[in-house]
Amino acid sequence: QVQLVESGGGLVQAGGSLRLSCAASGLTFSRSGMGWFRQAPGKEREFVAAINWNGRTSYYADSVKGRFTISRENAKNTVYLQMNSLKPEDTAVYYCAADRTWFRAVPITSPGEYPNWGQGTQVTVSS
Numbered sequence: 001q002v003q004l005v006e007s008g009g010g011l012v013q014a015g016g017s018l019r020l021s022c023a024a025s026g027l028t029f030s031r032s033g034m035g036w037f038r039q040a041p042g043k044e045r046e047f048v049a050a051i052n053w054n055g056r057t058s059y060y061a062d063s064v065k066g067r068f069t070i071s072r073e074n075a076k077n078t079v080y081l082q083m084n085s086l087k088p089e090d091t092a093v094y095y096c097a098a099d100r101t102w103f104r105a106v107p108i109t110s111p112g113e114y115p116n117w118g119q120g121t122q123v124t125v126s127s
Helices: none
Strands: 003-007 010-013 018-025 032-039 046-051 058-060 068-073 078-083 092-102 121-126
Touching: 003 092, 018 032, 018 092, 018 121, 032 068, 032 078, 046 068, 046 078, 058 068, 078 092
Parallel strands: 010 121
Antiparallel strands: 003 018, 018 078, 032 046, 032 092, 046 058, 068 078, 092 121
């Protein structure tokens, strides 16, 4: 059974930073692409960042490019999202997701293509 557990969310002032972590179990993490998504109240879940299985390819939403960095530590079965220069519009519940296909060279960015999800962690950015 795949389990993804996010942590690191919280309340931060605009311009501040947070680092989210997602600890994975029940899957062969080192062979699986990972993604971060977010959902604000009343809005659809949207793509934030994704990284392929070996960490060599990553994609970002335009809204976070240059401010957020996705990384992974396969030895710890953990994927991270470093968020800098946070803005109030970054406020949302952040979810990590795991791909089921091994060794995909290009990480997927559509939420519908990820079968495995964490429970989410709240990020609130005050102005």
